[in-house]
Amino acid sequence: MDRRDPLAHLRDRFRLPEGLIYLCGHSLGPPPRTVGARAGQVISGEWEADLVAAWNRHDWVELPRRIGRRIAPLLGAGEDEVIAADSVSVNLFKLLGALLLRTPDRRAVLVEEGNFPTDLYMAQGLARLLEESGATLRLTAPEDFESSLGPDVAVATVSHVDFRTGRMLDMGALTSAARAEGVPLVWDLSHSAGAVHLRLNEDEVEFAVGCGYKYLNSGPGAPGFLYVARRVQDTLESPLTGWMGHASPFDFETRYRPAPGMRRFLAGTPPILSMAALDEGLRTFEGVDMAAVRRKSVELGDLFLRLAGERLAQFGVVPASPADARRRGSQVSLRHPDGYALMQALIARDVVGDFRGPDLMRFGLAPFYVRYADVRDAVEALRLALVNEEHRQARFRQQKLVP
Amino acid sequence: MDRRDPLAHLRDRFRLPEGLIYLCGHSLGPPPRTVGARAGQVISGEWEADLVAAWNRHDWVELPRRIGRRIAPLLGAGEDEVIAADSVSVNLFKLLGALLLRTPDRRAVLVEEGNFPTDLYMAQGLARLLEESGATLRLTAPEDFESSLGPDVAVATVSHVDFRTGRMLDMGALTSAARAEGVPLVWDLSHSAGAVHLRLNEDEVEFAVGCGYKYLNSGPGAPGFLYVARRVQDTLESPLTGWMGHASPFDFETRYRPAPGMRRFLAGTPPILSMAALDEGLRTFEGVDMAAVRRKSVELGDLFLRLAGERLAQFGVVPASPADARRRGSQVSLRHPDGYALMQALIARDVVGDFRGPDLMRFGLAPFYVRYADVRDAVEALRLALVNEEHRQARFRQQKLVP
Numbered sequence: 001m002d003r004r005d006p007l008a009h010l011r012d013r014f015r016l017p018e019g020l021i022y023l024c025g026h027s028l029g030p031p032p033r034t035v036g037a038r039a040g041q042v043i044s045g046e047w048e049a050d051l052v053a054a055w056n057r058h059d060w061v062e063l064p065r066r067i068g069r070r071i072a073p074l075l076g077a078g079e080d081e082v083i084a085a086d087s088v089s090v091n092l093f094k095l096l097g098a099l100l101l102r103t104p105d106r107r108a109v110l111v112e113e114g115n116f117p118t119d120l121y122m123a124q125g126l127a128r129l130l131e132e133s134g135a136t137l138r139l140t141a142p143e144d145f146e147s148s149l150g151p152d153v154a155v156a157t158v159s160h161v162d163f164r165t166g167r168m169l170d171m172g173a174l175t176s177a178a179r180a181e182g183v184p185l186v187w188d189l190s191h192s193a194g195a196v197h198l199r200l201n202e203d204e205v206e207f208a209v210g211c212g213y214k215y216l217n218s219g220p221g222a223p224g225f226l227y228v229a230r231r232v233q234d235t236l237e238s239p240l241t242g243w244m245g246h247a248s249p250f251d252f253e254t255r256y257r258p259a260p261g262m263r264r265f266l267a268g269t270p271p272i273l274s275m276a277a278l279d280e281g282l283r284t285f286e287g288v289d290m291a292a293v294r295r296k297s298v299e300l301g302d303l304f305l306r307l308a309g310e311r312l313a314q315f316g317v318v319p320a321s322p323a324d325a326r327r328r329g330s331q332v333s334l335r336h337p338d339g340y341a342l343m344q345a346l347i348a349r350d351v352v353g354d355f356r357g358p359d360l361m362r363f364g365l366a367p368f369y370v371r372y373a374d375v376r377d378a379v380e381a382l383r384l385a386l387v388n389e390e391h392r393q394a395r396f397r398q399q400k401l402v403p
Numbered sequence: 404m405d406r407r408d409p410l411a412h413l414r415d416r417f418r419l420p421e422g423l424i425y426l427c428g429h430s431l432g433p434p435p436r437t438v439g440a441r442a443g444q445v446i447s448g449e450w451e452a453d454l455v456a457a458w459n460r461h462d463w464v465e466l467p468r469r470i471g472r473r474i475a476p477l478l479g480a481g482e483d484e485v486i487a488a489d490s491v492s493v494n495l496f497k498l499l500g501a502l503l504l505r506t507p508d509r510r511a512v513l514v515e516e517g518n519f520p521t522d523l524y525m526a527q528g529l530a531r532l533l534e535e536s537g538a539t540l541r542l543t544a545p546e547d548f549e550s551s552l553g554p555d556v557a558v559a560t561v562s563h564v565d566f567r568t569g570r571m572l573d574m575g576a577l578t579s580a581a582r583a584e585g586v587p588l589v590w591d592l593s594h595s596a597g598a599v600h601l602r603l604n605e606d607e608v609e610f611a612v613g614c615g616y617k618y619l620n621s622g623p624g625a626p627g628f629l630y631v632a633r634r635v636q637d638t639l640e641s642p643l644t645g646w647m648g649h650a651s652p653f654d655f656e657t658r659y660r661p662a663p664g665m666r667r668f669l670a671g672t673p674p675i676l677s678m679a680a681l682d683e684g685l686r687t688f689e690g691v692d693m694a695a696v697r698r699k700s701v702e703l704g705d706l707f708l709r710l711a712g713e714r715l716a717q718f719g720v721v722p723a724s725p726a727d728a729r730r731r732g733s734q735v736s737l738r739h740p741d742g743y744a745l746m747q748a749l750i751a752r753d754v755v756g757d758f759r760g761p762d763l764m765r766f767g768l769a770p771f772y773v774r775y776a777d778v779r780d781a782v783e784a785l786r787l788a789l790v791n792e793e794h795r796q797a798r799f800r801q802q803k804l805v806p
Contacts, residue, residue, distance in 0.1 A: 104535070
């Protein structure tokens, strides 16, 4: 399978330690081969060489938009529909806040509680801030989300791919259901952008946020992005009205006037070093067909689940991810009561996934650098760890916190 | 003066192009000599070497607090009173929002209109977001600020050092005046941190934000910081309740609970590359006495203004900065009707300051790398440009936008 993989050459675009099977791209992607040189260029060739003049000479001011244009094709979006800025958390606040402002007669913020927790927390903080206007936070179980889309909901947010199980929603169908109820829906694409085949325009998605440091391979805490469909961009006022989102940021007017288009979602001065690393991470997508990425991702996931069924079920390992690839992102999760210790044992065997309580082992299957043989070897390593009862060893049981 | 300068050795901590007089540290500080190596270390020695495990192994999670501990002594603050995060704009929103939440019976946000525009805009966006709760934005002229501190003001914000003129306020006196009116005052230290001698605790300051990329020399768009006095930290709820500000971020609880202390002011995942550069910028302050920095800054400013008076006044150049050093930050601004073209002519003579409309030439006098001779040479270059009427040359008159 690796020999006939049309994407096999992409692995060379990254630096991965010899002998390591890295199945943690859903948390932090590996460094692109060129990112060190790019950082050096920004520091020596731009900042040092040109000092303050570098803002113009190297067009740092436009970096958020230039990066947006690189992200757009990965989302099935127009190039003026995406911009890079801040963190996923802060970007979600901008969209939720703008949508609450746009709909004063609806006050509920509906959040699917399976979202990554920071999404829940940001919505909670926003509802708290707007409490006096009647804003409320409504958390729902995943299975109740769609039926909770009602006439009092100002805005709803949901993750396309669930960070725990890799479950992927039908984006077109849910967007359409929300629209039927008049509810703007903000998609969190953190666990899908760069790993699954997104078609935001085709699915008539209006709002989304996403993450730079997972499948976009752009480094720890890389800035996030926002997507807003062209036709509704100018209906929104961001609540975080920083100077970079002003129509004329360098005219130093006393009053804020929003820039046209996506630039209105910028707030403060962008962190150029981290932005440049994001730009470089996105360069690894040059010339890559996302449909082919998705095909490989599905095959990796199907293989992983099939081998896990054949070789691990007898040890009490249970799949937590959908068997149907159409409902699964680029991640496979397995349950085991000793999942934490098992994952530590796996890491000791140079197979890196991660663990989420109470019992989930997560494996990110990034098609850019994960090989079919890696999947086979990871399952075999897990089988050996179980055979040898390594998860009972004290050294693997002591929990440490990781993001 | 340079020969007897006890801080002269600090210039070696930076990379500055040979022959250039850089008087623009109030906009973008130059790179510390070690920042390239630090970025390389983060990329190769941490991200590449340890991938996701680097979050723990290199303690990236604690970087915002570790940086806060480096900033604290520059502010005259306790080490648990400062944290690095996001941008100045976003950090100001957090504090203004938290203070509006704390005082539901007061609704005005008072802003001195001489603040850097992003501060005005962020306050405007917050007031707009909370319009239904009666929140309003009140902009005042600098001279009316103190008398506008009244019983309906929920929170006020002001810049310690004015970005246009370098005018510095009496921090202790104004803080005390605001307290007498029951108004929490948020100081913007963007143009003072690292350049003047701050004593936040002594002046009983409760709230401040500041910038990493000016006198902290930490790179374009470096993250900003927040300061909150210890005794009031736990009275505030940040409106941007991201997971990094949660009491137990890695427990993935459904509900947000604020972390104790300054960590509650974190929102999303911090951009580690830009954070590491900030950490490295702050290392240039190791072993430096801020009182000595201030003494040199005052001498540089006094010298600049004296020479400008002697040599430039006859050409219609007028000082815009206070003559009294106690009321002046680490910047000198000069007015001239052709200020823009004159600054371009100066830059062509390898003297870099910047221009703000309509007629201000700004010169940042960062004591870490600006020499007394640089001040003499800058004034002389400006005199020669005037003598030669270089500001009348078309090539210097075409305006370009710069941050």
